[in-house]
Amino acid sequence: xxxxxITRSSTTSRITLGLLVAAGLALAALPWINGxxxxxxAVALLVYVLLAVMWNALAGFxxxxxxxxxxxxxxxxxxxxxxxxxxxxxxxxxxxxxxIGALLGYVTSLFMVSLSGGEFAIGMWVLSAxxxxxxxxxxxxxxxxxxxxxxxxxxxxxxxxxxxxxxxLAFTAxxxxxxxxxxxxxxxxxxxxxxxxxxAARSVGVDVLRTKRIVFVLAATGTAAAGALWLTxxxxxxxxxxxxVHWTAYMLFMVLVGGLGRIEGxxxxxxxxxxxxxxxxxxxxxxxxxxxxxxxxxxxVLPNGLWGWIGPRLPGEAIPTGYFVHKKEGRTQxxxx
Amino acid sequence: MSAQIINAVLLGGYYAVLxxxxxxxxxxxxxxxxxxxxxxxxSAYGLYxxxxxxxxxxxxxxxxxCAVMFGLGCLLYRGVLARASAGSELLxxxxxxxxxxxxxxxxxxxxxxxxxxxxxxVGDLSWASVELPGDIWVGQLSVYILIAAVAVIGVLExxxxxTALGHRIQAVSQDRATAALLGIDTGRTAAIxxxxxxxxxxxxxxxxxxxxxxxxxxxxxxxxxxxxxxxxGGAGSLWRVLAGAMLLAFAQxxxxxxxxxxxxxxGHLAFLVAVFWRLQAWRDxxxxxxxxxxxx
Numbered sequence: 189x190x191x192x193x194i195t196r197s198s199t200t201s202r203i204t205l206g207l208l209v210a211a212g213l214a215l216a217a218l219p220w221i222n223g224x225x226x227x228x229x230a231v232a233l234l235v236y237v238l239l240a241v242m243w244n245a246l247a248g249f250x251x252x253x254x255x256x257x258x259x260x261x262x263x264x265x266x267x268x269x270x271x272x273x274x275x276x277x278x279x280x281x282x283x284x285x286x287x288i289g290a291l292l293g294y295v296t297s298l299f300m301v302s303l304s305g306g307e308f309a310i311g312m313w314v315l316s317a318x319x320x321x322x323x324x325x326x327x328x329x330x331x332x333x334x335x336x337x338x339x340x341x342x343x344x345x346x347x348x349x350x351x352x353x354x355x356x357l358a359f360t361a362x363x364x365x366x367x368x369x370x371x372x373x374x375x376x377x378x379x380x381x382x383x384x385x386x387x388a389a390r391s392v393g394v395d396v397l398r399t400k401r402i403v404f405v406l407a408a409t410g411t412a413a414a415g416a417l418w419l420t421x422x423x424x425x426x427x428x429x430x431x432x433v434h435w436t437a438y439m440l441f442m443v444l445v446g447g448l449g450r451i452e453g454x455x456x457x458x459x460x461x462x463x464x465x466x467x468x469x470x471x472x473x474x475x476x477x478x479x480x481x482x483x484x485x486x487x488x489v490l491p492n493g494l495w496g497w498i499g500p501r502l503p504g505e506a507i508p509t510g511y512f513v514h515k516k517e518g519r520t521q522x523x524x525x
Numbered sequence: 526m527s528a529q530i531i532n533a534v535l536l537g538g539y540y541a542v543l544x545x546x547x548x549x550x551x552x553x554x555x556x557x558x559x560x561x562x563x564x565x566x567x568s569a570y571g572l573y574x575x576x577x578x579x580x581x582x583x584x585x586x587x588x589x590x591c592a593v594m595f596g597l598g599c600l601l602y603r604g605v606l607a608r609a610s611a612g613s614e615l616l617x618x619x620x621x622x623x624x625x626x627x628x629x630x631x632x633x634x635x636x637x638x639x640x641x642x643x644x645x646x647v648g649d650l651s652w653a654s655v656e657l658p659g660d661i662w663v664g665q666l667s668v669y670i671l672i673a674a675v676a677v678i679g680v681l682e683x684x685x686x687x688t689a690l691g692h693r694i695q696a697v698s699q700d701r702a703t704a705a706l707l708g709i710d711t712g713r714t715a716a717i718x719x720x721x722x723x724x725x726x727x728x729x730x731x732x733x734x735x736x737x738x739x740x741x742x743x744x745x746x747x748x749x750x751x752x753x754x755x756x757x758g759g760a761g762s763l764w765r766v767l768a769g770a771m772l773l774a775f776a777q778x779x780x781x782x783x784x785x786x787x788x789x790x791x792g793h794l795a796f797l798v799a800v801f802w803r804l805q806a807w808r809d810x811x812x813x814x815x816x817x818x819x820x821x
Contacts, residue, residue, distance in 0.1 A: 247615060247619075251614070251615065253615050253618045253619060253622075255559070255622065299800060299801060299804060300800075302804055303800065305557070305614055305615070305618060306551070306556075306557025306559075306618060307557075307756065307800075309557065309559070309618050309622075310557065310559070310748070310749070310752045311756075311796075311800060313749065314749060314752075314753065314793050314796050314797070315793075315797075317749060317789070317793060318790060318793040318794070318797075321786070321789055321790050321793070322790070324786070325784075325786060433745055436622070437622075437623075437626045440619060440622060440623060444619060444623075448615070473630040473631075473633045473634050474630070474634060476626055476629075476630040477626075477627050477630045477631050477634070479626065480623045480624070480625075480626035480627035480630070481623075481627055483619070483623040483626075484605070484619075484620050484623035484624060484627065487609060487612075487616050487619045487620045487623060488605065488608045488609060488616075488620060491612050491613065491616060
């Protein structure tokens with residue numbers, strides 16, 4: 189008889205957790221080190237992380253490619269504008285708008301999630317386009333002219349930047365933790381089963397629709413948080429800048445390059461995108477051509493992304509969602525899910 | 526009122542040409558080509574170059590660009606779609622969306638943000654109209670576009686049902702592995718089908734360029750129209766696409782009648798209604814509610 193011990197964490201995961209916490213603390217200290225400009229860029233990075241992690245959860249785990257996650261991104265930004273116009277503190281409005289995003293996600297999930305592949309993808313796009321048109325009808329927004337989060341003027345510039353950054357950090361931490369906990373729960377086992385083979389998952393009794401809906405609502409809420417944060421950080425709301433399909437291109441790039449179906453992949457994809465955007469963002473349309481080309485190349489040549497190459501070469505998982513079974517002889521076997 | 530109905534029918538003709546290539550590719554390969562709209566815009570630029578810069582008459586430019594796009598479609602299948610559809614189900618969506626991003630921005634870089642039109646190529650056809658009984662005027666061009674839509678769908682249906690190539694395409698669409706076992710070159714068949722879909726896109730591009738104008742980023746809107754027409758029409762034969770296209774045009778006209786900016790909203794709402802309608806589970810839940818009420 190062999191002795192088996194089962195673990196989830198490993199040296200790799202402890203180092204990763206340490207690095208993530210250190211990165212979080214460093215970002216939190218940024219307002220004192222780097223002032224307003226640094227904080228703004230840090231919020232951009234965190235918004236990319238949120239978008240990548242959430243889009244990856246949806247596409248990589250639930251198998252739902254959405255072209256229209258801008259529905260939640262844009263509606264949350266719009267809700268922030270509307271709530272703060274009604275006299276609510278803009279930071280409180282950001283949080284409330286995220287909850288509105290969650291509600292919208294729940295309602296949308298009732299009918300969208302049962303659509304298949306391409307129908308879901310473009311169906312979400314239609315919903316986003318519809319929301320965009322409706323937002324444009326609001327006299328407060330004045331069509332594509334847009335408006336600003338004027339209520340932010342109640343705070344001085346330094347306080348505003350620091351508060352936005354800390355709120356962004358809190359949101360990112362909460363949504364990352366929620367996703368990791370979800371993946372480690374029994375629903376997580378169902379999610380991994382769906383990721384690997386939807387039909388097989390159904391055949392062993394996984395409630396595919398319910399599981400997909402849970403991931404969809406989480407992804408909608410996280411994307412809404414990102415949209416509200418982007419508004420609070422940039423203050424101006426022009427519908428096109430929030431509902432534009434370029435956001436989907438960014439999400440696709442981050443997730444495909446980082447690695448579809450792994451949280452670590454989405455993370456490094458977001459960091460990589462942040463660096464590329466900082467370096468080449470000024471090239472406009474050529475920059476987007478490059479992003480699209482790299483994403484297509486990865487889809488065709490390296491469909492598991494960078495993490496698909498790095499991950500298996502590490503001892504243990506960086507963000508552990510599976511289990512490791514150790515035999516007495518010291519041989520380790522990895523059990524996913 | 527009847528003028529609006531007639532105009533909606535004619536507009537539906539345009540949406541039908543737009544949607545046919547997308548529906549054809551989906552029915553053959555189970556791939557929703559998210560670059561469909563962008564490829565149509567590429568064809569429109571192709572027609573513009575042939576017509577305006579090289580001075581080729583439109584009647585000659587259309588078959589010429591059709592041939593080019595057919596070749597491009599074969600390449601697209603061999604280079605991208607074959608590889609993408611060998612992997613997970615998501616890859617064709619991701620790859621074709623990436624392709625759309627590349628195309629849109631490349632067209633913007635090459636041709637700039639200007640909106641172009643093919644209307645000057647055909648003289649007064651773009652505004653000529655005919656009078657129907659009851660003092661109703663309809664544009665000649667939109668009648669031709671509707672005729673083109675019916676012709677394109679008819680030709681594709683004949684190819685699918687009556688020719689050896691069509692039978693091969695149907696075999697591949699139903700069961701790839703079995704078709705390959707029976708000696709069909711499935712890769713070649715799928716490449717030809719992609720080419721045909723893109724060639725049909727050139728007809729759509731001509732219709733778009735003649736009836737209005739386009740810019741480099743117009744592809745996304747065309748994709749949405751095409752897709753909405755397909756969903757509203759429902760799967761099955763290509764003739765249902767024509768019906769769906771007309772319903773879409775009706776919904777848009779109704780939306781425009783309600784609110785000056787309601788044209789697109791009306792179309793999107795019709796799409797959502799169609800989605801609701803088609804969700805079997807939804808209807809089942811309603812009927813369960815109904816039977817519970819009768820039992821009580």
